[in-house]
Amino acid sequence: MTNAVPPRQDPEQPWRSEGAPPPRPPRRPRRGIGVWGGMIVAALAVFLITDLLLSVFGGSSTRSVPYTEFSKELSAGNVTKIYAKGDAIQGELRKPARVPGGSGTYREFSTLRPSFADDPVWSELTKHDVTVTAEPVVQQRSFLANLLISLAPMLVLVALWVLIARRMSGALSGGLGGLGRKAPPKPVVPGEDSKRTTFEDVAGIDEVEAELSEVVDFLKRPDAYRRLGARMPRGVLLSGPPGTGKTLLARAVAGEADVPFFSASASEFIEMIVGVGAGRVRELFAEARKDAPSIIFIDEIDTIGRARGSGGGLGGHDEREQTLNQILTEMDGFSGSEGVVVIAATNRADVLDPALTRPGRFDRTVSVSPPDRGGREAILRIHTREVPLAPDVDLARVARTTPGMTGAELANLTNEAALLAVKRDRDDVGPGELSDALEKVQLGAERPLVMPEEERRRTAYHESGHALLGMLQPGADPVRKVTIVPRGRALGVTLSTPDADRYAYTEPYLRGRVIGALGGMAAEQTVFGVVTTGAESDLEQVTNIVRGMVGRWGMSERIGRLTALPQDAQQAYGLSAAPATLDAVDAEMRRIVDECYEEAGRLLTAHRPQLDALAEALLERETLDESEAYRTAGIPRLTKPEG
Numbered sequence: 277m278t279n280a281v282p283p284r285q286d287p288e289q290p291w292r293s294e295g296a297p298p299p300r301p302p303r304r305p306r307r308g309i310g311v312w313g314g315m316i317v318a319a320l321a322v323f324l325i326t327d328l329l330l331s332v333f334g335g336s337s338t339r340s341v342p343y344t345e346f347s348k349e350l351s352a353g354n355v356t357k358i359y360a361k362g363d364a365i366q367g368e369l370r371k372p373a374r375v376p377g378g379s380g381t382y383r384e385f386s387t388l389r390p391s392f393a394d395d396p397v398w399s400e401l402t403k404h405d406v407t408v409t410a411e412p413v414v415q416q417r418s419f420l421a422n423l424l425i426s427l428a429p430m431l432v433l434v435a436l437w438v439l440i441a442r443r444m445s446g447a448l449s450g451g452l453g454g455l456g457r458k459a460p461p462k463p464v465v466p467g468e469d470s471k472r473t474t475f476e477d478v479a480g481i482d483e484v485e486a487e488l489s490e491v492v493d494f495l496k497r498p499d500a501y502r503r504l505g506a507r508m509p510r511g512v513l514l515s516g517p518p519g520t521g522k523t524l525l526a527r528a529v530a531g532e533a534d535v536p537f538f539s540a541s542a543s544e545f546i547e548m549i550v551g552v553g554a555g556r557v558r559e560l561f562a563e564a565r566k567d568a569p570s571i572i573f574i575d576e577i578d579t580i581g582r583a584r585g586s587g588g589g590l591g592g593h594d595e596r597e598q599t600l601n602q603i604l605t606e607m608d609g610f611s612g613s614e615g616v617v618v619i620a621a622t623n624r625a626d627v628l629d630p631a632l633t634r635p636g637r638f639d640r641t642v643s644v645s646p647p648d649r650g651g652r653e654a655i656l657r658i659h660t661r662e663v664p665l666a667p668d669v670d671l672a673r674v675a676r677t678t679p680g681m682t683g684a685e686l687a688n689l690t691n692e693a694a695l696l697a698v699k700r701d702r703d704d705v706g707p708g709e710l711s712d713a714l715e716k717v718q719l720g721a722e723r724p725l726v727m728p729e730e731e732r733r734r735t736a737y738h739e740s741g742h743a744l745l746g747m748l749q750p751g752a753d754p755v756r757k758v759t760i761v762p763r764g765r766a767l768g769v770t771l772s773t774p775d776a777d778r779y780a781y782t783e784p785y786l787r788g789r790v791i792g793a794l795g796g797m798a799a800e801q802t803v804f805g806v807v808t809t810g811a812e813s814d815l816e817q818v819t820n821i822v823r824g825m826v827g828r829w830g831m832s833e834r835i836g837r838l839t840a841l842p843q844d845a846q847q848a849y850g851l852s853a854a855p856a857t858l859d860a861v862d863a864e865m866r867r868i869v870d871e872c873y874e875e876a877g878r879l880l881t882a883h884r885p886q887l888d889a890l891a892e893a894l895l896e897r898e899t900l901d902e903s904e905a906y907r908t909a910g911i912p913r914l915t916k917p918e919g
């Protein structure tokens with residue numbers, strides 16, 4: 277049995293609770309590079325300075341002398357040995373000689389032979405005792421050139437180091453291996469995008485739009501707020517079930533204010549390496565600050581923002597906590613006048629760390645709910661703006677038959693209808709496409725499956741059981757469709773939806789739902805004397821409803837009017853109630869289910885001919901719509917459909 281509107285349960289998530297870890301100071305991922313880098317630079321500096329000193333002051337007592345000086349010493353027989361390379365001559369004297377024109381003596385010398393040494397000029401020069409000093413044709417390198425040359429290896433090394441450091445920090449903030457470095461966060465600049473999202477694209481959540489328009493105003497003219505000293509909310513938390521348009525809203529705020537939109541999903545921050553997430557957060561905020569006024573959107577904030585110590589989650593405690601701490605630090609760092617507004621979204625506001633919702637952080641929580649009938653119609657209108665609709669399509673009617681559906685589901689519905697129209701070679705989308713698409717969306721796609729006759733019979737009785745009990749009970753949601761064509765995971769489906777939106781459920785209604793859900797199993801038991809595995813999802817549904825009735829909605833006298841169970845079925849029992857109470861809850865849940873199962877069996881036995889009629893009709897026709905089902909069972913439709 278499938279009901280389009282089960283009592284809303286929180287999506288269950290596979291998180292376990294664990295003990296609180298001791299808080300740890302955030303580690304700084306870049307320090308490793310800093311230490312190594314420092315050591316490399318110091319070593320290079322020492323090497324360089326020594327080299328420099330040597331090259332400037334020279335390491336030996338070799339004296340550079342004029343060529344004439346050399347030739348004088350040579351004639352005097354004072355030169356013991358020379359070493360020549362080209363015109364350059366190095367040599368040693370037998371006895372130290374006086375430095376020409378200076379003080380002190382020298383023994384080792386170097387000189388350069390002038391190119392005209394063999395010319396007649398030379399004898400003239402020596403005759404007149406002219407001091408001749410030669411210079412190499414190739415200019416001696418200047419001090420600066422020398423410096424640069426000796427610096428070169430060091431420069432290369434430093435460049436190399438910088439490169440490596442960049443790479444490594446890239447690896448730290450961009451994933452393992454360094455090769456997967458992500459580009460810095462890029463905003464979606466409104467207007468650059470082919471189409472900019474505005475509040476025009478959002479419908480059915482007008483109160484939320486109104487709340488957010490203040491943020492839009494702030495982003496449009498932050499100066500006005502600054503002048504009056506008004507502090508804007510730094511963070512807005514959008515909380516609501518999946519698909520209600522939270523992301524869309526955040527985009528629309530950016531679009532309305534015409535500011536850049538930076539978006540990230542919190543789960544993207546979490547990597548296995550501790551510190552990576554924090555680095556990414558830092559980067560994201562830095563980019564957004566640069567482009568302020570701007571919006572940062574963080575989706576799925578609960579993946580990192582779960583109350584500390586409440587365990588589980590992705591990537592381990594350290595990483596999650598550090599990432600969260602970084603977000604808090606960044607938000608604390610806002611002076612309030614930057615014009616950066618952080619919008620976060622979650623469908624689990626109840627599990628968030630209270631630190632997140634403190635003043636100055638996400639101090640404004642806006643709850644986003646699934647749309648009501650008018651809202652659904654408006655959303656359908658938005659999503660059919662570009663879809664040619666047949667003139668006989670009545671969107672108000674479609675809105676009426678889709679209670680509980682979210683914006684995302686409605687968007688999906690219109691798309692499915694358009695796809696069907698294409699498949700059917702139509703020029704527009706007609707009411708037939710819309711209702712077939714709705715069926716597909718609600719029941720899952722039909723699944724071709726050859727079933728043995730016995731299996732078909734059993735399924736027919738199972739679904740007839742659901743349907744008959746749904747039709748027999750006053751106040752139950754009308755049965756819209758019964759089928760034994762396998763759809764999705766189910767072998768057969770019975771669809772019941774309310775005529776109008778329901779916001780609260782009475783105890784008799786919930787009991788009726790439980791009885792209906794048990795109807796399939798009860799029919800199998802009544803007719804064949806055995807039950808099959810086909811009732812698994814029915815039992816899940818029953819458990820959910822009864823759990824709420826007893827543990828949360830005060831519908832059991834014995835438990836009384838208190839919350840005995842946490843909202844989240846996955847959370848550990850015992851957080852809110854004593855063991856004795858939990859035992860009692862268990863007993864009460866069993867009592868209600870047993871009573872309902874008995875009632876289901878009793879009703880089916882009492883109406884056996886109607887049950888048989890429905891099953892036969894199903895075996896013959898496979899699918900019965902609302903009126904066929906009621907006619908076959910001979911039951912008048914109790915509540916008249918609206919409109």
Ligand SMILES: Nc1ncnc2c1ncn2[C@@H]1O[C@H](COP(=O)(O)OP(=O)(O)OP(=O)(O)O)[C@@H](O)[C@H]1O
Nearest residue numbers: 477478479518519520521522523524655683684687
């Ligand atoms: N109120 C709405 N008005 C118009 N379209 C909507 C609305 N809500 C949802 N949609 C449609 O559904 C799509 C998905 O919605 P969106 O991603 O914003 O939901 P969400 O609440 O962020 O979901 P989740 O929690 O899964 O991230 C939107 O792009 C839009 O097409």
Ligand SMILES: [Zn+2]
Nearest residue numbers: 277796811814
């Ligand atoms: Zn069933």
